[in-house]
Amino acid sequence: MTRITRILPILAIWLFTLLLSLPAQAQLEIDITKGNLDPVQIAVPDFLATTQAERDLGAQIATVIRADLERSGLFKALDPASFLETQTNIDYKPTFADWRVVKADALVSGRIKTESASRILVEFRLWDVFAGQQLKGVRFATTPDNWRRTAHKASDAIYEALTGESGYFDSRIVFIDEKGPKTNKTKRLAIMDQDGENPVYLLGGSDLVLTPRFSPNSQTIVYLSYENDNPNVYLLDIETGRRELLGDFPGMTYAPHLSPDGKSLILTMERRGNNDIYVMDLTSRSTTRLTTDPAIDVSASYSPDGKKIVFNSDRGGTPQLYTMDANGKNVKRISFGKGRYSAPIWSPRGDKIAFARSADGKFGIGVMDVDGRNERILTESYLDESPTWSPNGRVIIFSREYRGVEGRNEVWSIDLTGQNLRRVETPGMASDPAWSPLLP
Amino acid sequence: MKFGLPISLALHIGVFGGFTFFAAEAKPLADAKVIPVQILTVAPETNVSAAIKPPKRDVPDDLPEIMTSPTPMENADEVAPELKVTPKNEPVEKQAVITPEVTEDAEPIKEPEKKPKPKEPSFDLDALAGLIDKTRETAPEANQQVALESETAQARFEEIARRAEGAGSALAATEADLVANAMYKCWRMPAAATDAENLQVRLNVKLVIGGYVESVKLIDQAESRRLSPGNEYWDVAERGAIAAVNKCAPYDFLPEERYGVWRELILNLRPQL
Numbered sequence: 001m002t003r004i005t006r007i008l009p010i011l012a013i014w015l016f017t018l019l020l021s022l023p024a025q026a027q028l029e030i031d032i033t034k035g036n037l038d039p040v041q042i043a044v045p046d047f048l049a050t051t052q053a054e055r056d057l058g059a060q061i062a063t064v065i066r067a068d069l070e071r072s073g074l075f076k077a078l079d080p081a082s083f084l085e086t087q088t089n090i091d092y093k094p095t096f097a098d099w100r101v102v103k104a105d106a107l108v109s110g111r112i113k114t115e116s117a118s119r120i121l122v123e124f125r126l127w128d129v130f131a132g133q134q135l136k137g138v139r140f141a142t143t144p145d146n147w148r149r150t151a152h153k154a155s156d157a158i159y160e161a162l163t164g165e166s167g168y169f170d171s172r173i174v175f176i177d178e179k180g181p182k183t184n185k186t187k188r189l190a191i192m193d194q195d196g197e198n199p200v201y202l203l204g205g206s207d208l209v210l211t212p213r214f215s216p217n218s219q220t221i222v223y224l225s226y227e228n229d230n231p232n233v234y235l236l237d238i239e240t241g242r243r244e245l246l247g248d249f250p251g252m253t254y255a256p257h258l259s260p261d262g263k264s265l266i267l268t269m270e271r272r273g274n275n276d277i278y279v280m281d282l283t284s285r286s287t288t289r290l291t292t293d294p295a296i297d298v299s300a301s302y303s304p305d306g307k308k309i310v311f312n313s314d315r316g317g318t319p320q321l322y323t324m325d326a327n328g329k330n331v332k333r334i335s336f337g338k339g340r341y342s343a344p345i346w347s348p349r350g351d352k353i354a355f356a357r358s359a360d361g362k363f364g365i366g367v368m369d370v371d372g373r374n375e376r377i378l379t380e381s382y383l384d385e386s387p388t389w390s391p392n393g394r395v396i397i398f399s400r401e402y403r404g405v406e407g408r409n410e411v412w413s414i415d416l417t418g419q420n421l422r423r424v425e426t427p428g429m430a431s432d433p434a435w436s437p438l439l440p
Numbered sequence: 441m442k443f444g445l446p447i448s449l450a451l452h453i454g455v456f457g458g459f460t461f462f463a464a465e466a467k468p469l470a471d472a473k474v475i476p477v478q479i480l481t482v483a484p485e486t487n488v489s490a491a492i493k494p495p496k497r498d499v500p501d502d503l504p505e506i507m508t509s510p511t512p513m514e515n516a517d518e519v520a521p522e523l524k525v526t527p528k529n530e531p532v533e534k535q536a537v538i539t540p541e542v543t544e545d546a547e548p549i550k551e552p553e554k555k556p557k558p559k560e561p562s563f564d565l566d567a568l569a570g571l572i573d574k575t576r577e578t579a580p581e582a583n584q585q586v587a588l589e590s591e592t593a594q595a596r597f598e599e600i601a602r603r604a605e606g607a608g609s610a611l612a613a614t615e616a617d618l619v620a621n622a623m624y625k626c627w628r629m630p631a632a633a634t635d636a637e638n639l640q641v642r643l644n645v646k647l648v649i650g651g652y653v654e655s656v657k658l659i660d661q662a663e664s665r666r667l668s669p670g671n672e673y674w675d676v677a678e679r680g681a682i683a684a685v686n687k688c689a690p691y692d693f694l695p696e697e698r699y700g701v702w703r704e705l706i707l708n709l710r711p712q713l
Contacts, residue, residue: 008446012453029706030616035627035684074632105683130686131679163632164676351634394632417631 073420196425349393
């Protein structure tokens, strides 16, 4: 009884507040479903400095950052000549109105300080011009000759703060450097920064080298070499230069890929005329057969969690993509489009699979969800192949070959959404790129 | 016995509360009918005829009878010259209809406020006008909830805003379009994000006269975030939405006389890629 009398006033108040709140909802409510996809306009003035040497460095760093961001397609680096404000100290808030006038969405103001002959401090602040607040402040201590990597790291920090995903600028690309006409090419394994700078040959000789693939989580690659006339799988630690032959297999071995934990290798081996996928434990060097179908099963690639494998098989009549568990169970076909599918690669983000497809005499690079849905062909040309993902799963680079004996081989990149198709700078002709994970 | 009072209270609250809920739905209709009242008050004499015109059809049966009634004619004569209207179509008609019409009009007025009692035997236009004038003065507080509470504070826009009330929804749609169009230029959709179409952001935007932003606040954040739990792009999506609102300011294209309507907006940013 007393309970009821206690509850009633509460009930009454509740009802009254409910009634009172009704007229308050009479606000104009607007659904906005369409926005633009324009790049973020970013202002990156040269980093401030006191000495001439610092000033040169500051200008170089800012140039690299502008180029990195612009190359991503998500940013437009504004021309420094248009800037109204010249900051003299990055520790004070910039005059946001001046930056709004030049239509900058974001501002990077940086500074270089020399601490000693071998140590400089590179600092920057990232400002949201329209909110009038700092989004990020970072300081790097480094050696002066390491300025380029510092600039890439700064680009990554800016990219991450503005897009919400990790960057990919402080990374490298391994590729096959090609020289000579199509009929008589020399192919050498080389590496460069993701922006095409600092190209270096990884191997001395001129042995035919194919399909380099990065370990998903370390600076190690596996590749095929015809060093002993037979294609064999080698492991190469890029930091130390240590090279290792991974077993001497009877018959052909190809399409090697390292697992995300770096402990095993997945590859295709030909045994008695049947091509199947095997997994090799790198410690014990024992191999386990994963597929048994009489068809050709190739190009296996792990998911980032190491639990699934995507591969290519012609068991259905034409080469199509299939997924299976890491132990070879639960095989499921995921591609059903017309044409032939090949070279599937699981995105480092885990949500997409990139592949090459040929249909109607054209080759292209495409992406699909891991269950095969939402297939999209991103490029089309005479010959596009060998897709590889950027470390953040946002960009795909691939090799593109042009028609004819003199047709060049180049490396191109495209955004996951099919935007921003552009050529990747390479020293000469290049093919078969493999993108490293972010540098440590 | 002690149960009696609480139960009675509960029942009363329930019944009246429920009734208020349903009655609230009918309010927009009542609002629309406010318009004729206004016209009457502007100038009772001239507007009489105007107010009378539309509902003619409602009383076609009476027409023949009324036509014969001579008494109202004199009144009509007085009205007609002042109006300078050229009522070629039987002034008698209009005249006669006055009485039933006005009462009909007045009845709906009663709904919001029961002061005017036009059913009085001695029908007097002046008296009626007086009553309606009072209605205007007291309207905002007493019976104009639907016409937005914000209007009460904005006396200088009240008049225009109320006049537009009849076509309120249509105009509101235009304002929504204007804002949506502006946002298209300022809002960068989080296209690169995973599950981008579920990154819906709800904002409460307060604007000052001139279209400048007074405040932007995230609302129903937890509820929105449930659409894509754990998505690492939420922060960027929310920041981007707020930045877009700031970037688009000033919203000087919004009609100032409708400030009461757009001074507080709810924006739902739902990317459709």
